[in-house]
Amino acid sequence: MSRASLFSREVGAPQRTEITIGSVSVGRDFLLIAGPCSVENEKQTTETAREVAAAGANMLRGGAFKPRTSPYSFQGLGIKGLQILARAREETGLPVVTEVIDPRDAGWVSEYVDMLQIGARNMQNYSLLREVGKIGKPVLLKRGMQSTLEEWLNCAEYILAEGNPNVILCERGIRTFEKFTRNTLDLSMVPAVKELSHLPVIIDPSHGTGKRSMIEPMSLAAVAAGSDGLMIEVHVHPGEALSDGDQSLYPEQFARLAARIRSLMQFMKKAELADEH
Ligand code: PEP
Numbered sequence: 346m347s348r349a350s351l352f353s354r355e356v357g358a359p360q361r362t363e364i365t366i367g368s369v370s371v372g373r374d375f376l377l378i379a380g381p382c383s384v385e386n387e388k389q390t391t392e393t394a395r396e397v398a399a400a401g402a403n404m405l406r407g408g409a410f411k412p413r414t415s416p417y418s419f420q421g422l423g424i425k426g427l428q429i430l431a432r433a434r435e436e437t438g439l440p441v442v443t444e445v446i447d448p449r450d451a452g453w454v455s456e457y458v459d460m461l462q463i464g465a466r467n468m469q470n471y472s473l474l475r476e477v478g479k480i481g482k483p484v485l486l487k488r489g490m491q492s493t494l495e496e497w498l499n500c501a502e503y504i505l506a507e508g509n510p511n512v513i514l515c516e517r518g519i520r521t522f523e524k525f526t527r528n529t530l531d532l533s534m535v536p537a538v539k540e541l542s543h544l545p546v547i548i549d550p551s552h553g554t555g556k557r558s559m560i561e562p563m564s565l566a567a568v569a570a571g572s573d574g575l576m577i578e579v580h581v582h583p584g585e586a587l588s589d590g591d592q593s594l595y596p597e598q599f600a601r602l603a604a605r606i607r608s609l610m611q612f613m614k615k616a617e618l619a620d621e622h
């Protein structure tokens with residue numbers, strides 16, 4: 346006999362869930378996460394953090410544990426990376442999100458950051474999901490690259506069932522036959538998640554496309570579709586990045602994009618107000 350799902354609109358919450366992280370209320374305020382794919386060193390992370398904060402990001406991203414395709418690629422700085430993120434947070438005031446890849450690390454890693462990210466490759470790592478459910482800190486749950494909406498929402502359920510209501514879903518593209526883009530960014534998941542669930546949903550156009558030139562159009566499309574936020578990779582020197590340089594924006598590109606996002610949101614608000622009259 347299956348129980349009704351906590352993620353569902355009927356059971357979980359009559360209104361949409363709002364999740365407080367620092368001064369941001371996700372679900373009400375637009376969540377703009379930016380930062381490098383990987384924490385590489387203190388200078389790169391701090392400089393990028395300063396740039397994205399000045400441009401209007403309200404959360405910093407940076408991987409200290411990287412799930413790489415090859416075991417010989419850069420795996421992240423581990424605890425040193427977390428310490429660098431904590432200092433960047435102190436300096437800029439931006440709350441921080443980082444990926445955790447091992448259930449044994451979730452507890453101590455959570456002490457350094459404001460939100461734990463579950464990566465696409467770990468979406469169905471049930472012991473990791475249970476662990477971050479127990480910890481209670483906000484969780485950013487990425488969609489697995491081979492996963493259906495139903496499978497994704499059921500993974501959110503693992504976290505919710507442990508008593509942690511603070512789950513944000515993140516669409517990051519799925520595997521299709523298309524090779525031009527790194528993944529196929531499924532923007533239809535924004536209205537789809539909202540139809541089935543009360544949880545906030547954001548878009549990651551960086552992993553979703555793999556191409557710097559496509560981040561701006563897909564970000565604006567995500568906003569227009571009603572996304573609760575965006576997660577965008579930014580690097581002070583993308584050409585020297587140890588991971589995902591091709592999809593990382595230069596700081597000035599991010600600043601321009603952030604301004605355009607604000608304009609679009611204002612336009613949408615005005616259109617909504619006009620509708621009410
Ligand atoms: C990331 O955000 O750096 C990342 C590894 O993303 P994904 O899990 O979506 O591939």
Ligand code: MN
Binds near residue numbers: 589
């Ligand atoms: Mn990346």
